[in-house]
Amino acid sequence: MLKDTNLQILEKNYEAVYSLFFEHEYLSKPQVAKLSGFSMPTVMSHIKRLEENSLIKKSRVLSAEIGRPATAYSLNTDAKGSIGVEIMSDKIKCAVFNLKAQAIAKKTFTLKCTYSPYYPKNLCHVLKDFMSELNLGKENVLGIGISLQAVVDSHGQNIIYSRILPISNLDINFLESELKLPCRLFHDVECAAINELWFSSDLGNAVFISLSEHIGGCLIKDHKIESGKCGYAGALEHIEIEEKGRLCYCGKQGCLETYCSISALKKDSQLDLKEFFSRLRDGGDRENKIWNDYLEHLSKALSTVYLLLERDIVLGGEMSSFLNSSDVLKLEELIKKRCTFQINGQFISIATVERDAAITGAALFFLSLALPENLVKVAF
Numbered sequence: 001m002l003k004d005t006n007l008q009i010l011e012k013n014y015e016a017v018y019s020l021f022f023e024h025e026y027l028s029k030p031q032v033a034k035l036s037g038f039s040m041p042t043v044m045s046h047i048k049r050l051e052e053n054s055l056i057k058k059s060r061v062l063s064a065e066i067g068r069p070a071t072a073y074s075l076n077t078d079a080k081g082s083i084g085v086e087i088m089s090d091k092i093k094c095a096v097f098n099l100k101a102q103a104i105a106k107k108t109f110t111l112k113c114t115y116s117p118y119y120p121k122n123l124c125h126v127l128k129d130f131m132s133e134l135n136l137g138k139e140n141v142l143g144i145g146i147s148l149q150a151v152v153d154s155h156g157q158n159i160i161y162s163r164i165l166p167i168s169n170l171d172i173n174f175l176e177s178e179l180k181l182p183c184r185l186f187h188d189v190e191c192a193a194i195n196e197l198w199f200s201s202d203l204g205n206a207v208f209i210s211l212s213e214h215i216g217g218c219l220i221k222d223h224k225i226e227s228g229k230c231g232y233a234g235a236l237e238h239i240e241i242e243e244k245g246r247l248c249y250c251g252k253q254g255c256l257e258t259y260c261s262i263s264a265l266k267k268d269s270q271l272d273l274k275e276f277f278s279r280l281r282d283g284g285d286r287e288n289k290i291w292n293d294y295l296e297h298l299s300k301a302l303s304t305v306y307l308l309l310e311r312d313i314v315l316g317g318e319m320s321s322f323l324n325s326s327d328v329l330k331l332e333e334l335i336k337k338r339c340t341f342q343i344n345g346q347f348i349s350i351a352t353v354e355r356d357a358a359i360t361g362a363a364l365f366f367l368s369l370a371l372p373e374n375l376v377k378v379a380f
Helices: 006-023 029-036 040-052 119-133 172-179 188-199 262-269 273-281 285-309 318-322 325-338 357-368
Strands: 056-062 070-075 081-087 091-097 103-110 141-148 159-161 183-187 206-211 215-221 224-226 312-316 348-350
Touching: 006 029, 006 040, 006 070, 029 040, 029 070, 040 056, 040 070, 081 119, 081 188, 081 357, 091 119, 091 357, 103 119, 119 172, 141 172, 141 188, 141 357, 172 183, 183 188, 183 357, 188 206, 188 215, 188 224, 188 312, 188 357, 206 285, 206 318, 262 273, 262 285, 262 318, 273 285, 273 318, 285 312, 285 325, 312 318, 325 348
Parallel strands: 081 141, 141 183, 206 312, 312 348
Antiparallel strands: 056 070, 081 091, 091 103, 206 215, 215 224
8 A cells, every 4th residue: 555645644634634623613723733633833834724725714812821822713614615506497596505514595586497598598697696696706616516307417517318397408518607617417316315415424325215396316325326327326206116007207107206206196185295294194084095005106116126225215305304203114014015025124214304405415516625525424
């Protein structure tokens, strides 16, 4: 094994000092030296560099019983930010996240998604207005992550498949040229999974399922999204669960999408999600029948997924906030009945992050580029 060069050691030590400011509210140079084990000259050099890069700032003076008071430094959380964007059929959501992955500003804009050649330009106008309102200079923005209901390539540069949104003409090079910032496209389900990986402590290998207006899935392996050769690994929404069943937007029949998306549940119940679950929890016979059918259909697809991959399943998306432990146990029992082999223990969980998962996940890629390596919780 090759030894690290002096420059590599220097960078590792710099990151080690930088990471301490994420763990502590404020630190003096002597405290950094004690926590890191580095010499005072080394600490002083790294503190100076961090301050020059505006990543830390002087925050207070610590009193001392003996000697001169010490200056304490704290993390400048707003020094750099990453923008997350979620493109929807009739609007876009924008948010800025600081170095601690905290949303510091959010706004929703009305913008109908169309095949029009003017749409990319209109999108850029909206993003420019958003940054202008916040007085965000380009030097403070790490990049823009864009979440959308479409399959994109592994580099986040091109849209491979889009039937839900009329957006196949979105050119990443045009966006970067107009905005003068690095941009990257993400499948919305992958964004939600990235978000879950970042904020959940024990999620290394799993299948993430987004139960939203449209259903979707993606694979997580070794803390990384596994997109497959062409970018659509985990697209379980198009697993056929009923022969000659309902017509799907993809043109085929019997897809899971047509039975287990929120759109399908609304159509079957003629209720919005909140009202449906309210009646279900109150013991409504009609809603209970619809829900049992829903879980039966979902189990058909998930039993196949589990047999193929034998990974835990995480249920996310808008519907996840309405689910409870009873729903999970019922779904697990249905899957166990379908599986050839015995499944021991609990293997399905509900996502811990419910709100704005896609927009947050989209921003985390660029945010990770500015963080110490030990604080990056997703392998991009």
